[in-house]
Amino acid sequence: MIELLDLATSYRINALLYLLMSLTTWLVLGRPTLWPVRVWCAAGVLAGVSVWLITLRGAIDDVWTYLVAQPMLLASYLTYAQSMRMDLARPWPWRALAAVVLAYGLVLVIGFEHRQTPAMAVLVRVCNSAALLALTLSALALVRHERSRNAVFMVAGFGLFTLAMLVNAVLTWWGQAVLHAMQQWTISHVMGLVSLLTILMAYMGYLGLALDRARVANLPLRQAQWQAQQWRAQAQALTLLDRQRTLAVLANSLGHDILQPLTAARLNVQLSRRMVASTGAEPSAVRQVLAQTVEGLRQSADRVGRIRNFLQPRPQAHERLLLQAVVEDVHKLLRQELMYRRIDLQLVLPAQDVVVQAQALPMTQALLQVLRNAMQAVQGQPTAQSRIRVTLQASASEACIEVSDSGPGLPEHLRAQPLADTQPSVNGLGGLGLYMTRSILQTFDGDLALGTDPVGGGACVRLVLPLAAPQQT
Numbered sequence: 001m002i003e004l005l006d007l008a009t010s011y012r013i014n015a016l017l018y019l020l021m022s023l024t025t026w027l028v029l030g031r032p033t034l035w036p037v038r039v040w041c042a043a044g045v046l047a048g049v050s051v052w053l054i055t056l057r058g059a060i061d062d063v064w065t066y067l068v069a070q071p072m073l074l075a076s077y078l079t080y081a082q083s084m085r086m087d088l089a090r091p092w093p094w095r096a097l098a099a100v101v102l103a104y105g106l107v108l109v110i111g112f113e114h115r116q117t118p119a120m121a122v123l124v125r126v127c128n129s130a131a132l133l134a135l136t137l138s139a140l141a142l143v144r145h146e147r148s149r150n151a152v153f154m155v156a157g158f159g160l161f162t163l164a165m166l167v168n169a170v171l172t173w174w175g176q177a178v179l180h181a182m183q184q185w186t187i188s189h190v191m192g193l194v195s196l197l198t199i200l201m202a203y204m205g206y207l208g209l210a211l212d213r214a215r216v217a218n219l220p221l222r223q224a225q226w227q228a229q230q231w232r233a234q235a236q237a238l239t240l241l242d243r244q245r246t247l248a249v250l251a252n253s254l255g256h257d258i259l260q261p262l263t264a265a266r267l268n269v270q271l272s273r274r275m276v277a278s279t280g281a282e283p284s285a286v287r288q289v290l291a292q293t294v295e296g297l298r299q300s301a302d303r304v305g306r307i308r309n310f311l312q313p314r315p316q317a318h319e320r321l322l323l324q325a326v327v328e329d330v331h332k333l334l335r336q337e338l339m340y341r342r343i344d345l346q347l348v349l350p351a352q353d354v355v356v357q358a359q360a361l362p363m364t365q366a367l368l369q370v371l372r373n374a375m376q377a378v379q380g381q382p383t384a385q386s387r388i389r390v391t392l393q394a395s396a397s398e399a400c401i402e403v404s405d406s407g408p409g410l411p412e413h414l415r416a417q418p419l420a421d422t423q424p425s426v427n428g429l430g431g432l433g434l435y436m437t438r439s440i441l442q443t444f445d446g447d448l449a450l451g452t453d454p455v456g457g458g459a460c461v462r463l464v465l466p467l468a469a470p471q472q473t
Contacts, residue, residue, distance in 0.1 A: 011055040014195045018048030021203040029210055036086040040206060043079035046072055051195075066115055070124055071105040077131035080202075081138040088138075088145055118172060125169035132162040142209075150208030157201030164194040258300055265296035318357040318444065320468050323392055323399055324349050326360065330367045331390075334375075341386070343375055348391040354399045356465045358444040366437040370403050370461050373434065377407030377459060387456070394467060401463040404453040434461075441465065 022044030029037055053060075053069035078097050085091045104127055111120050136158040143151040272289045331347060338345050371388065378386040391402040438448040446465035453460040 008055045010193065010196070011051055014199060015048045015052035015055065017196065017199045018044045018051060021199060022048070025203060025207060025210075028207060036083045037210065039079060039086060040083040043076045043083060044203075046079060047076035050076060062112075062115065067105065067108055067112060070108055071101050074104055074127060074131050075101045077128065077135050081131075081135040084135075084138040084142045088141055090141075121172045122169055125165060125172055129162060129165040129169055132158065132165050136162050146209065146212075148209055148212050150205040150212060153205035153208070154202050157198040157205065160201075161194055161198040164190065258304065261296040261299040265293045265300070268293035268296065318359060320355050320471075321358045321360055321363060323354045323356060323363075323401065323465075326363050326367060327390060327392055327401065329360075329364055330371060333364075333368065334371060338375070341375060341379065343378060343386045343388060345371075346387065346389045348389065350392060350394065352394075354392055354394045355468045356399050356444065356446075357468045358446075358465060362440045362443065366440040366463060367401060367403075369434070369437050370463065374403055374405040374407065374459065374461075378405050381406055397467055399465050399467050402460060403463075404456070404460040405458040406453075406456045407458045409452055409457060410450055410459045437463070 022041040025037070025044070026032070026041050032038065050069045050072035053065050054073070057065040075097075078092075078100065082091055082094075082097060107123070108115075111123070114120050136155060139151065139155045139158050143155055268289050272286055272293065275286050275289065327347060327349060331345065334345070371390070374388045378388060385406050387406045389402075389404045391404075393400050393402070434448065434450075441448050441463060444465055446463065449462040449464060451460040451462070452458070
């Protein structure tokens with residue numbers, strides 16, 4: 001077995017894992033600014049460099065493999081423990097840690113000439129065992145504080161390594177192992193494998209613990225977002241209910257206001273018919289009743305006209321509108337909803353400004369309605385196929401915003417005849433939104449065209465507007 005295992009290679013793999021796992025932790029956690037994570041990653045760098053120096057024993061001077069590598073290895077274990085104690089808000093004084101490492105290094109310097117004796121080997125392994133025991137106890141305290149399975153995983157790894165180091169120290173005391181040889185003893189190979197297993201368990205547990213903390217930290221934010229969403233839904237429901245009640249009151253008032261003169265006109269018509277049917281009716285009286293009827297009808301017509309003028313939106317002055325800005329504004333409004341529904345929205349915008357004579361708010365409403373219809377159409381598609389493409393292009397006289405999706409396409413009644421010839425419906429893509437969009441575009445001398453996407457077969461809606469005349473300088 002010893003011949004099959006290259007101990008130096010095993011330890012070099014450990015060193016590389018220390019370095020790579022520390023870098024992975026740093027990158028996975030997004031270059032963290034929290035000091036405990038930084039200290040943890042720094043401990044991994046110290047451990048990786050020290051273990052790599054130890055693997056070079058016999059190839060370089062013993063000053064590097066003994067006086068530098070051993071204190072650095074002890075410092076890495078204590079730094080790992082310090083990182084977890086910082087998470088517990090109970091860190092050791094840094095000066096005390098530095099004093100311990102310096103004292104350990106001083107002892108090694110004093111006994112440097114006797115570095116190959118069993119006594120020095122036992123001393124080194126006992127000190128490493130003490131540092132690993134402190135590391136295991138710190139991880140155990142973290143388990144009690146966090147109550148996370150990932151922390152338990154870390155305790156298991158560090159505890160296994162501590163036990164192996166203690167066994168190694170005892171065997172060294174009994175003369176069954178040495179410190180300076182890399183290829184002689186089976187326990188050294190066991191230590192290499194245990195160290196490899198410890199690295200994997202510790203770093204996997206630490207990454208899992210960090211992700212658990214992030215999830216717990218984001219939980220209040222998610223709850224707040226969910227509550228805000230519930231409040232918005234309730235507010236919309238109350239607004240809709242209030243609007244329905246207002247419309248009901250308005251409808252009753254308008255109905256009474258219109259029906260009153262119509263009822264009087266009806267009575268006058270019935271009276272006139274009876275007067276004509278009677279033999280003794282005077283023409284002057286009939287004319288007077290008919291005049292009253294005409295006056296009642298005129299009053300009803302005037303009231304209907306005033307209502308139409310009141311409900312008709314007030315014309316506003318058109319302005320020069322950059323369509324790229326409209327598309328980007330709508331994208332910002334729908335960004336969160338698109339992410340939530342996992343819909344891929346692609347924007348194709350020209351580099352040259354596309355300017356029309358329109359108003360920003362109605363155009364935003366028109367494009368927003370078309371995009372919502374497209375999002376509804378692709379909702380049932382697989383996530384990888386839920387795509388919407390918005391293309392802005394301009395010809396010599398017209399600007400066009402084309403919205404194509406990967407949905408099932410337009411309904412049959414919209415394919416068979418133009419939108420202007422169909423009756424409004426609230427089902428699917430043929431909903432009232434398209435008619436509202438077309439009405440908005442017609443306000444700005446534009447139009448709405450429906451078709452089929454030649455690439456994906458989904459719906460293709462084109463918002464066409466005339467280009468604005470270039471400004472004179």
